[in-house]
Amino acid sequence: MILVFGRSGQVAxxxxxxxxxxxxxxxxxxxLCDPDGCAQAIRAHAPRAVINAAAYTAVDKAESEEAxxxxxxxxxxxxxxxxxxxxxxxxVQISTDYVFDGAGDQPFPPxxxxxxxxxxxxxxxxxxxGLRAAGGIHAILRTSWVFSSHGSNxxxxxxxxxxxxxxxxxxxxxxxxxxxxxxxxATCLSMAEALxxxxxxxxxxxxxxxxxxxxxxxxxxxxxxxxxxxVIEDIPASAYPTAARRPLNSRLDCTTLARFGLTQPDWRRDxxxxxxxxxxxx
Numbered sequence: 001m002i003l004v005f006g007r008s009g010q011v012a013x014x015x016x017x018x019x020x021x022x023x024x025x026x027x028x029x030x031x032l033c034d035p036d037g038c039a040q041a042i043r044a045h046a047p048r049a050v051i052n053a054a055a056y057t058a059v060d061k062a063e064s065e066e067a068x069x070x071x072x073x074x075x076x077x078x079x080x081x082x083x084x085x086x087x088x089x090x091x092v093q094i095s096t097d098y099v100f101d102g103a104g105d106q107p108f109p110p111x112x113x114x115x116x117x118x119x120x121x122x123x124x125x126x127x128x129x130g131l132r133a134a135g136g137i138h139a140i141l142r143t144s145w146v147f148s149s150h151g152s153n154x155x156x157x158x159x160x161x162x163x164x165x166x167x168x169x170x171x172x173x174x175x176x177x178x179x180x181x182x183x184x185x186a187t188c189l190s191m192a193e194a195l196x197x198x199x200x201x202x203x204x205x206x207x208x209x210x211x212x213x214x215x216x217x218x219x220x221x222x223x224x225x226x227x228x229x230x231v232i233e234d235i236p237a238s239a240y241p242t243a244a245r246r247p248l249n250s251r252l253d254c255t256t257l258a259r260f261g262l263t264q265p266d267w268r269r270d271x272x273x274x275x276x277x278x279x280x281x282x
Contacts, residue, residue: 002192003047005030005038005080006054011094013150014185015053023047027054032072035079042083049090049192052077053185059098059120060243066119073123078130085136090195090202092188097144097176097208099125102247105175107212109253110142110204118244128204137199139191141184144208144250145218147270148181149277154215158222159278162230172216172234176250177208180270187262194260201259206252209267221268225275 002022006012016024023045030041032054042050056062056072077093084091098121099114116122131138147155155178161168187207195201213221219232237246254264 001045001047002189003042003045003050005032005050005052008151009053009055010146010148010150010153010181011184011188012053014148014182015051015188018182018185019189032076033068035071035076038076039079039083042080042087046087047089049092049196050080050084051092051188051192052080053094053188055094056120056123059118062119062123063243066123069119069123070126073120074126074130077127078134081131081134081136081138084138085134088137090137090139090192090199091131092139092141092192092195093127093131094184094188095128095140095142096121096124097142097247097250097252099128099142100247102249104249105251106249107251107253108206108249110206110256117247120244137195138202139195140204141188141191142204142206142252143179143184144176144252145178146181146184147178147274149274150181154178154218155222155271155274156278158219159226159228159275162223162226162228165230167231167233168219169233169235169239170216170219171237171240172214173236174246174248174250175212175214177210177212177252178218178267178271179207179209180265180267180274182273183207183209183265183270187257190260190262205256206254207257208250208252208254208264209270210264212251213267221271222275225271
């Protein structure tokens with residue numbers, strides 16, 4: 001049995017669909033505000049692998065709640081990692097492009113020095129460091145710009161606003177790879193099973209959708225695929241101030257996925273699937 005932390009988030013929903021035999025823990029069953037409780041849950045269920053799909057993801061709110069974000073994104077994964085190491089089982093932890101400063105215009109390889117711009121990135125980096133320090137079998141999977149038919153995300157927001165308005169102003173100088181929650185879930189499952197056979201492949205990996213695109217161009221693709229006539233107007237990030245700074249360059253080098261026989265997904269195909277699912281009311 002694979003134990004999943006999280007049940008209602010985008011990736012957790014896809015994990016539940018792709019692996020119905022997995023045990024997905026809700027917050028009332030394992031609260032990441034209680035790292036020791038998370039470790040106890042692993043001990044109690046004795047799974048063959050663990051995937052942490054739960055996190056504090058309120059990027060702007062984290063600027064005023066960094067201590068809480070660091071417990072959830074840092075201390076809890078570290079406690080999970082220590083328990084998994086003691087049991088000799090793999091742990092797959094989802095991380096983020098926000099651990100980088102977004103400088104330059106080239107994809108960041110996994111080994112690139114980290115330099116988070118804000119509290120959320122720092123909290124996720126703390127989780128990464130906790131996994132490595134535990135010394136167990138693990139994969140840290142950094143990803144970016146997650147979208148799906150579940151919860152709140154950019155695609156669903158654009159579809160809602162695009163149906164209501166004739167034009168939208170969207171940031172055009174932040175570049176990255178939109179990544180479907182289903183692709184992330186499938187990759188986590190593949191890594192969890194592969195690490196049981198080849199623990200020497202423990203390490204940090206990147207997964208993002210291709211090709212790289214701006215938020216504005218991603219929005220145009222959403223409108224086009226949904227048949228909406230909403231016009232997207234380019235603006236710089238400086239024209240849309242937020243509490244937390246976002247990296248301008250979120251490109252991720254995904255070549256090391258080949259160690260697991262995996263390739264970078266095409267977000268355009270995944271976007272088609274998500275929009276079809278939303279239109280079908282699934």
